[in-house]
Amino acid sequence: MLKIENLFNKFADILGVITSIAMVLMIMNVFYDVITRYVFRVNSIAMQEMEWHLFSVVILIGVAYTLKEDGHVRVDIIYDKFSYRKKAVINMIGVVIAILPISLLVGLSSIENATEAYIAMEQSGNPGGLEYRWVVKALIPLSFLMLIITSIGFFIKNLNIFNGLHGHGTNEKRPLV
Numbered sequence: 001m002l003k004i005e006n007l008f009n010k011f012a013d014i015l016g017v018i019t020s021i022a023m024v025l026m027i028m029n030v031f032y033d034v035i036t037r038y039v040f041r042v043n044s045i046a047m048q049e050m051e052w053h054l055f056s057v058v059i060l061i062g063v064a065y066t067l068k069e070d071g072h073v074r075v076d077i078i079y080d081k082f083s084y085r086k087k088a089v090i091n092m093i094g095v096v097i098a099i100l101p102i103s104l105l106v107g108l109s110s111i112e113n114a115t116e117a118y119i120a121m122e123q124s125g126n127p128g129g130l131e132y133r134w135v136v137k138a139l140i141p142l143s144f145l146m147l148i149i150t151s152i153g154f155f156i157k158n159l160n161i162f163n164g165l166h167g168h169g170t171n172e173k174r175p176l177v
Contacts, residue, residue, distance in 0.1 A: 001160050008153020012068030015146060019062040026054035045128040056136050060143035064150040067099070088158035095155040100148060107144030114138040 029050050036042045066072050079087060116122075117134035124130050160166055 001156060001163070002165055005153060005156045005160055008150065008156060009068060012065050012150045012153060015061050015150070016065040016068075019058055019065055022054050022057040022061070026051060026058060029054060045124070045126045046130050049124055049126070049130045053130065053136050056139060060139050061146065063143065064146040067147065067150050067154050070154075085162050088162040091158040092155050092162070095151045095158075099151045099154075103144045103147045103151065107141045107148070110137075110140040110144070114141055 029047060033044065033047045033051065036044065036047070063072075079090065082090070114134065114137045117137040120134070121131075122133045122137070124133055
C-alpha cells in the first residue's frame with residue numbers, strides 16, 4: 001500500500017510543480033502589468049486577463065496538491081487532540097462523504113460548460129483580450145478529476161496511517177502513539 005501511496009504522491013507533486021510555475025508566472029505578470037501601467041502609462045487588457053487565467057490555474061490545480069500536503073483549512077480545535085488513527089478515520093470519512101461526491105458533482109456538471117466554450121471557441125469579450133477562454137473553463141472539470149485522483153491517494157495515505165504503516169503522514173515505519 002505504501003508503493004501505491006507513493007504513486008499518488010508523485011502525481012500530486014507534479015501538480016505542485018505546475019502550481020508553483022503558474023504562481024511565479026502570475027507574479028511576473030502582475031509585476032509587468034503594474035510597471036507598464038504606472039511607469040509607462042500603457043494598459044494591456046490581455047495582461048490583466050492573463051492574471052486571472054494564471055490565478056485560476058493556481059487555485060484549480062493547487063487544491064489537489066494542497067490536499068496531498070494536508071494543507072487545507074479545517075477547524076483544528078478538536079481534531080488536533082485526536083490520535084493519528086482517529087485523525088486518519090476522520091480524513092477517510094471526509095474523502096468518502098465530502099470530497100469525492102462534491103468533486104464528482106462539480107467536475108461532471110462543468111463538462112458541458114467547458115465543451116460549449118470549446119465548440120464556440122470562446123474568447124474574451126474585451127477588445128485586446130485573450131483568445132481561448134475555453135482553456136480556463138476546460139480546466140475546471142480537469143482540476144476536479146485531479147482532486148479525485150489526489151483524494152484517493154489521501155485516502156490510501158490515511159489508511160496506511162490507520163494500519164500503522166507509518167506515522168505523521170511520512171513514509172517512515174513507526175508505532176502509533
